[in-house]
Amino acid sequence: MEADKTKNGQKHTATDKRETVICVSGLKKSFGTKKVLKDINLDLRKGENIVILGRSGTGKSVTIQCIVGMLKPTEGSVKVFGREVSELSDDELKEMRMKIGFLFQSGALYDSMTVRENLEFPLTRVLKLTDQAEIDKKVEDALESVGLLDAIDKLPSDLSGGMRKRAGLARTIIVNPEIMLYDEPTTGLDPITSREISDLILNIQKKLKTSSIIITHDMECARIASDRVVIMDDGKYIAEGTFDELHKSKNEIVKSYFLDIS
Structure with a gap:
């Protein structure tokens, strides 16, 4: 891996003493004979945004699923807030997940419920x-922060793709997560809306003060939202x-991602 000063395959600077909130070391994941993750090392520091770029089928989402305990590693270590995820009890895993916000590609809204x-x-x-x-204030504050207060009583079916992403983002941040995980947050959106979502991630x-992992193939999103890629x-x-x-x-391989970037 290309980097100046590395530890566990990740770049660090001598002056960066921020707490590591996610530490992935030697992570491997296989499904039968298919090896999806072969040796993943990743440190996410407090207050940092990391973008993971990769083509479809390379294991980007599998990494996140291992981080939140949806999948168990074949080998290696995944620590969140300093604790080994695979060793957590069901109650401890639930408590950990309450500190993590996950924005799905679809927004994952309940179709029969209004935005509110x-x-x-x-x-x-x-x-x-x-x-x-108190509930009303939190809902209104969250929607205002993503520019969607006017849609508070609309159903998801009445929203555009970008509005659904905003509503999903508002629902995710309303519980004040310490870590955010974004799975293709701009997929299916036009360039202007994609830029708005990328700016929201940064805001x-x-x-x-969230720490975030952003899975995307959108280079403009990577440029705007990332501290590291x-x-x-x-x-x-x-x-x-x-x-x-x-x-x-x-x-x-790296150059192929930047062919259209001036």
Whole structure:
């Protein structure tokens, strides 16, 4: 992997002393005879956005599923907040997941609920809030932060693709997660809306001090939202650095991602 100063395959600077909130070391994952992840090493530091780039089928989403305990590694270690995920009990895993926000490609809204009701759901079911005035304020604040307050009483079917992504993002951040995981957040969106979602990801990082992993193939999203970019190929991370550093790479696989970037 390309990097200046590395530890576990990741680039570190002598002055960066931020807490590591996710530490993936020697991660391998196989499904039968198919080896999807071959040796993944990744450190996510507090307040940092990492973008993972890779073609379809390279294992980007599998990495995230191992991080949140949806899949168990074949080999290796995944630690979140310093604790080995595979060793957590069901209750401990549930507690950990409450600190992690996950934005799915579809937004994963409940079709039969209004936007308001979708946002109320995690407040009443996860945080167990009962004060309606408090709930209303949190819902309105979350929607205002993504520019969607006017759609509060609409159904998901009445929203555009970009609006559904915003509503899904509002529902995710309403519980104030410490870590955000974004799975192709701009897929299916036009360039202007994609740019708006990318800017929102950056604003959330600054406002909520989140640490994020962003899976995307959208180079403009990677440019806007990333502190570091990791490129994945054949089940491994082959290069890592800032967007500008990788833009100058001489590695042919890395260069292929930047062909249309001026």
